[in-house]
Amino acid sequence: xHRYIERVVLAVFGLLMATVVVAQDRPKVVAVNYxxxxxxxxxxxxxxxxxxxxxxxxxxxFWRPSISDISMIQSADLILLNxxxxxxxxxxxTLPRSxxxxxxxxxxxxxxxxxxxxxxxxxxxxxxxxxxxSYVWLDPTLAMAQAEAxxxxxxxxxxxxxxxxxDRLQQLRKELEALDQQAKSAFSDVQNAAxxxxxxxxxxxxRRYGLEISSLEWEAGATPNDAQIAELQMxxxxxxxxxxxxxxxxxxxxxxAVESLGLQSVIFPTLVRExxxxxxxxxxxxxxxxxxxxIQMRQ
Amino acid sequence: MGLASLFAAAPLAAxxxxxxxxxxxxxxxxxxEAKFSNGRVAQTGEVRVLDGENALMTTLPLGSDGMAxxxxxxxxxxxxxxxxxxxxxxxNYWIVTPEDIAxxxxx
Numbered sequence: 310x311h312r313y314i315e316r317v318v319l320a321v322f323g324l325l326m327a328t329v330v331v332a333q334d335r336p337k338v339v340a341v342n343y344x345x346x347x348x349x350x351x352x353x354x355x356x357x358x359x360x361x362x363x364x365x366x367x368x369x370x371f372w373r374p375s376i377s378d379i380s381m382i383q384s385a386d387l388i389l390l391n392x393x394x395x396x397x398x399x400x401x402x403t404l405p406r407s408x409x410x411x412x413x414x415x416x417x418x419x420x421x422x423x424x425x426x427x428x429x430x431x432x433x434x435x436x437x438x439x440x441x442x443s444y445v446w447l448d449p450t451l452a453m454a455q456a457e458a459x460x461x462x463x464x465x466x467x468x469x470x471x472x473x474x475x476d477r478l479q480q481l482r483k484e485l486e487a488l489d490q491q492a493k494s495a496f497s498d499v500q501n502a503a504x505x506x507x508x509x510x511x512x513x514x515x516r517r518y519g520l521e522i523s524s525l526e527w528e529a530g531a532t533p534n535d536a537q538i539a540e541l542q543m544x545x546x547x548x549x550x551x552x553x554x555x556x557x558x559x560x561x562x563x564x565x566a567v568e569s570l571g572l573q574s575v576i577f578p579t580l581v582r583e584x585x586x587x588x589x590x591x592x593x594x595x596x597x598x599x600x601x602x603x604i605q606m607r608q
Numbered sequence: 609m610g611l612a613s614l615f616a617a618a619p620l621a622a623x624x625x626x627x628x629x630x631x632x633x634x635x636x637x638x639x640x641e642a643k644f645s646n647g648r649v650a651q652t653g654e655v656r657v658l659d660g661e662n663a664l665m666t667t668l669p670l671g672s673d674g675m676a677x678x679x680x681x682x683x684x685x686x687x688x689x690x691x692x693x694x695x696x697x698x699x700n701y702w703i704v705t706p707e708d709i710a711x712x713x714x715x
Binding site (some may be wrong): 373374375376377379380383384398400401402403 | 628629660662687688689690700701702703704705706707708
């Protein structure tokens, strides 16, 4: 009996050690946003751990990592950047160039330059900071380019068998093309529809599907104050928009305030983070359906 | 476009600058450089040096050449360093990890 227990203990210990070794041996990939994490996980098929290091409740665009976060990222086998000015922290640390992949390097000519904040201080006079719209993955054709860049990087570094990565890429490409076709079809009858978004996140989406999307600078999920509601009212009058896009579910009183101006609210997660109970594809598909229905109802 | 911003498809003809901070390590000293994205050197400002727990360890002025030097012996760099530069109107930071320092010290 004693010998039997000893064998069982040894077997369990061996299993535990094997699990630890496998976990340690697995390559690590860091992604700066959820779409890149999703594409990498699909393409790797479990052959590497994919980490999205930004804590809950923090905007990944403006996350300020700790030193230990950067140490972890520096040790990754692959670091997937979004480019287009997304994740400002990447320009404030030393990252290993050989393991960096800018997933929008091939689509720079399609970037959208955004209007900027004008301010004045010191002896610099009035000036402004222009930037780039960075939520490129909200155009599935650009997302496809990002997925292709990730696939190339995975194959080049041999993080998964190349033929398997290629098969998975083909499948992902099909799904993204289907998503794009669905969106094209959904918005084909509402070209140039005027919309307002609570935050400037939908530039690439709007351009791809011919939607005129004006933007406010409201905080995600917060109730707008009186001045913000007045700003919305003025913008709705200027643009004749009848639909307001929220990036996150707002409080009920916010929806009511918007409805009182004659605007219909639509929640369209930007997917910068993983949506609850959904994936990049299913959430995008649902948002397209909800938004197109709202626009058609108002026309 | 009034109070809101409609996306623009072409660059805007506006004077644009942001503070760019860079710090390099050579095993003895952290050299901090600060300049604006339009190329102009940041001539005045405060440099703050924080540890891995974001605790302030020391502050020093930015030189007129937009640089500051932090001897490694003057700070506890075992948990890495965060270098913040504040020019009054603009601020930015650079993170130096313990591994960055170790690499420069040949370990």
